[in-house]
Amino acid sequence: MIKAVVFDLDDTLYDQFYPFKSALTETFPDLMPTLDAMQAFNVYRQSSAAAYAKVDQGRWTRDEMAQNRVNLMLQKQAVPPVTMAEALDFQVYYCANLEEITLFPGFRTAFDELSHQFELGIITNGRTEHQLKKIMQLDLPRWFKRENVLTSEEAGIGKPNPEIFTMMNRRLGLRASEMAYVGDCYSADILGAKRAGWRSCWFNHRQFEELDSSLIPDQTVADDQDLFNLLLALASSNTEEPA
Template sequence: MIKAVVFDLDDTLYQQEVPFTKAIKKVFPQFIKEDLTDLFKLFRTISDHLYEQTKQKDAETVRALNYQRLSKAMEEIFRIQLTESLVDSFEAEYTQQLQQICLTDSLKSVLQDMAENYELGIITNGYTKRQNLKLNALEINKIIPFENILISENVGIEKPDRRLFDQMAQILKNEPKELLYIGDSYKNDVLGAKQAGWQTWWFNHQQRKIPKGGAEIYDKEIQHFDELAKELTLLFNLKKEC
């Protein structure tokens, strides 16, 4: 039986495309009527790749990565080249938009209910300052205890390293088979959790394909944000009945 549920942060507890799109359309008004989904997906792919390439986290490195991820995506999708000042403007606006994110009403409600019967947690890759900004905007501390949140920069380990999941299992004081992890990345979330012996739900709302050589090792695939809240409600109701 599942006794604790742990979540990824980005593109799991909130839809990352929303603040990204708002920031792009504010800084680049020529794209106000454009569908930016392809741009966002490429931006996210490049961002993840660049983040994995370096362990250096100083401000100069972060600024260089920020420039590369947006400029490469813009050049490939719209065939335009960006100046550093335009990228800086986007990053400033993106940060502002990230401070406006919130849990959907349905997800917030079910998480509040679940907190009464489950241990809840978060495991997220990313820079501590940036991830805490998002967590504060979501007001997640009202639902999930601070000690149940692991940020990779703080810990010095990144998903899919199973040691992150092992550390969370120790915090929650449960056996791996009693733990459920929910995230949108097949590599970081599904593989990482499964390697640690957890149950997993692949929150595949971007409808990505399983990487070459991969397999359907997840316990459930969820493809929509409203579906996630419904599945969590079913899980919660199932435990109440036991």
């Protein structure tokens, strides 16, 4: 029986594309007429798990990660690499734009229902201070206790390492079989959750392809309305009296 529902943060609870595109426009205005911003964003998101793993392994500093992720997305469109300073400028603009983010429509209703039936949590890659600012901007403390929020910086490891999910088990005092995870990134969210023994829901609103057919999400939804319907159905089923 599921007793806790845990969420990814970035591009799962809010639309990360718009602050990303604005940061590209502010940092690289000369590139924007020819750059496919959505393709760049998709490459940036899909590189997330591997990038954080390299930071965890000590192979990249955080500044090197920032530069390498920007250059990877530009390389895919045959754009010359940028300097460290330019990549860090992009990060500054991007962080500033995140101060305007809002929840995907429908999450407030879903959280109101879920919070009465389940423990709610967040597992997110990123610096703790940076991620907590987003959480405050989204008004998430209304439903999520601070102790139920776990960042990769705080844990010392990032998704898709299953150990970060196991840490959440211990925080909540629950078994893996009692946990469900919702995330948009197959390589970070779904693989990590499944390897930790959790149930998983892939919020695949960017229409990515599955990367490992041996680890299949328990549920896959392609748009926010289907996700909210699934979450509300989960809350409703948990209130039903046993036969």
